[in-house]
Amino acid sequence: MVVIMTDKIIIENLSLQYSDGAESLRGISMGIPQNAVTVLFGPAGGGKSTLLRCLNRLNDLTDIKTSSGRILIDGENILDPKTDVIALRRKVGMVFARPVPLPMSIRENITYGLELAGEKNRIKLDEAVERSLKLAAIWDEVKDRLNDPAVALSGGQQQRVCLARVLALQPEIILLDEPTSGLDPISTGKVEAALQELKKNYTIILVPHSIQQAARTADHAAFFLQGELIEYDEGKTMFTTPKQKKTEDYIMGRFG
Amino acid sequence: MEKSLNWREFVVTRAIKASGYSAIVFVLLIFVFLMREGLPALSEVDAGNLFSLRWYPIEDLFGILPLITGSLIVTFGAALIAVPFGIGTAIYISEIAPRWMREILKPLVELLGGLPSVVLGFLGILIVSPNLRILLDLPTGLTAFTGSLLLGGIAVPTVVSVAEDALDSVPRAYREGAWALGATKWQTIWRVTLPAAKSGVLTAIMLGVGRAIGETMTVMMVTGNAPVLATSLGSLFSPVRTMTATIAAEMGEVANGSVHYHTLFLIGIILFLISLTVNVIASSVVFRAKKRAERILS
Numbered sequence: 405m406v407v408i409m410t411d412k413i414i415i416e417n418l419s420l421q422y423s424d425g426a427e428s429l430r431g432i433s434m435g436i437p438q439n440a441v442t443v444l445f446g447p448a449g450g451g452k453s454t455l456l457r458c459l460n461r462l463n464d465l466t467d468i469k470t471s472s473g474r475i476l477i478d479g480e481n482i483l484d485p486k487t488d489v490i491a492l493r494r495k496v497g498m499v500f501a502r503p504v505p506l507p508m509s510i511r512e513n514i515t516y517g518l519e520l521a522g523e524k525n526r527i528k529l530d531e532a533v534e535r536s537l538k539l540a541a542i543w544d545e546v547k548d549r550l551n552d553p554a555v556a557l558s559g560g561q562q563q564r565v566c567l568a569r570v571l572a573l574q575p576e577i578i579l580l581d582e583p584t585s586g587l588d589p590i591s592t593g594k595v596e597a598a599l600q601e602l603k604k605n606y607t608i609i610l611v612p613h614s615i616q617q618a619a620r621t622a623d624h625a626a627f628f629l630q631g632e633l634i635e636y637d638e639g640k641t642m643f644t645t646p647k648q649k650k651t652e653d654y655i656m657g658r659f660g
Numbered sequence: 661m662e663k664s665l666n667w668r669e670f671v672v673t674r675a676i677k678a679s680g681y682s683a684i685v686f687v688l689l690i691f692v693f694l695m696r697e698g699l700p701a702l703s704e705v706d707a708g709n710l711f712s713l714r715w716y717p718i719e720d721l722f723g724i725l726p727l728i729t730g731s732l733i734v735t736f737g738a739a740l741i742a743v744p745f746g747i748g749t750a751i752y753i754s755e756i757a758p759r760w761m762r763e764i765l766k767p768l769v770e771l772l773g774g775l776p777s778v779v780l781g782f783l784g785i786l787i788v789s790p791n792l793r794i795l796l797d798l799p800t801g802l803t804a805f806t807g808s809l810l811l812g813g814i815a816v817p818t819v820v821s822v823a824e825d826a827l828d829s830v831p832r833a834y835r836e837g838a839w840a841l842g843a844t845k846w847q848t849i850w851r852v853t854l855p856a857a858k859s860g861v862l863t864a865i866m867l868g869v870g871r872a873i874g875e876t877m878t879v880m881m882v883t884g885n886a887p888v889l890a891t892s893l894g895s896l897f898s899p900v901r902t903m904t905a906t907i908a909a910e911m912g913e914v915a916n917g918s919v920h921y922h923t924l925f926l927i928g929i930i931l932f933l934i935s936l937t938v939n940v941i942a943s944s945v946v947f948r949a950k951k952r953a954e955r956i957l958s
Contacts, residue, residue, distance in 0.1 A: 517841035
């Protein structure tokens with residue numbers, strides 16, 4: 405396979421099967437470009453989340469029967485057993501479908517990751533809190549109550565705090581697994597706008613919760629069906645003139 | 661047909677209701693009985709005698725302080741052992757052990773919880789105390805510490821199974837959130853999973869302590885039963901006598917209605933109050949946690 409230099413992540417022939425046989429990936433190969441939003445979409449059970457969770461090795465902690473293939477980030481195979489998983493997860497941040505603020509205050513939610521990484525300087529931590537909350541478009545809403553428990557926020561606010569928590573670590577790649585599935589349209593709009601801003605500096609991989617969101621946000625889009633990558637193209641092309649029949653059927657709402 | 665169904669319905673619901681209420685009735689009856697038999701001791705034995713340092717009923721010396729301190733020091737020692745060990749085991753089972761290990765350990769711990777305490781006491785007399793005597797170079801191996809060791813063993817299964825349930829019910833998403841931030845397994849356990857399961861873990865500790873304080877058979881067999889006031893932690897290594905052991909040992913031989921008899925019931929009241937306090941604290945912790953959760957969810 406030819407390595408294209410602008411691709412931040414290169415996935416080579418990745419296959420994976422869970423022990424309970426629930427969901428799997430079959431021979432996925434794709435390159436994910438830097439500074440763009442790449443959308444992974446398709447019906448449930450297609451392997452989108454599984455692929456995301458391979459990228460930060462969160463799948464290590466689940467029961468996996470078999471896996472093969474390589475994932476190169478900046479040219480290094482992160483599936484290598486010698487990879488420093490902790491460092492990898494700092495470089496590849498993740499936001500989940502259900503916002504899960506940790507059982508701490510808003511401020512601590514942001515600083516927790518940094519403290520784990522060894523940052524103790526209070527001024528730097530405070531700067532990081534403000535910077536990342538601003539990036540996640542929630543600073544104005546929470547700046548006066550940073551010491552309140554994060555679980556007391558609304559769902560939309562929690563999700564943006566979770567995004568800020570990831571941003572505080574200054575990762576290079578951000579994975580988002582249906583980050584707006586539980587949010588109202590206004591919060592969703594805020595998160596999507598934040599992503600468009602963030603992609604200037606980050607590589608973003610998003611599993612959207614609807615085709616409409618996929619079409620709105622995608623620079624590049626990949627259509628997954630039952631563990632296989634059916635089609636991978638630029639977002640505009642994909643959602644106007646898909647090449648594969650299956651993709652077209654799904655986008656037109658004929659199944660799924 | 662219709663009518664007989666209604667009738668059956670009526671009987672069944674009433675029967676269930678009655679058995680529900682009976683729990684309250686029984687507790688009340690026990691309480692009344694304890695009070696009736698125990699409170700007279702307060703007027704029969706004067707306060708100076710009651711709070712003296714000698715328990716020697718044959719000579720009408722009814723100092724209950726050595727018994728209370730005996731119970732407390734044994735329970736304290738047991739908690740020192742059971743809490744870290746029990747919570748550690750719970751963390752191992754819930755967070756670290758692979759699935760097959762968990763499936764062996766959980767039933768084993770529960771089996772341990774069902775072990776008759778007299779069996780443990782037996783092991784204590786035959787194995788723990790002689791070895792302890794040699795190991796620590798003590799005049800006797802029947803000490804508060806021996807009791808603490810065994811009581812700790814009795815309380816561990818309680819602590820483990822309640823704490824493990826609490827840890828297990830922490831949503832997986834919490835852990836994944838922390839892992840995704842680059843937290844190690846231990847950092848996740850310490851900063852995220854344990855705080856999230858705090859109320860359940862506290863309940864586990866309380867129930868374990870409650871279990872230890874009420875335990876009778878084992879302590880009677882291994883603590884030496886000498887009613888000596890425990891004044892410091894050093895008393896851990898000398899014989900003591902607990903409240904429960906006193907009641908169990910003497911109740912069979914006491915004259916019904918005598919001063920001694922009433923005093924034994926007074927000790928029962930004190931025990932009852934202690935375990936009531938522990939339970940109230942435990943449930944108020946849980947209650948507070950629940951209220952907080954409700955406030956957040958609304």
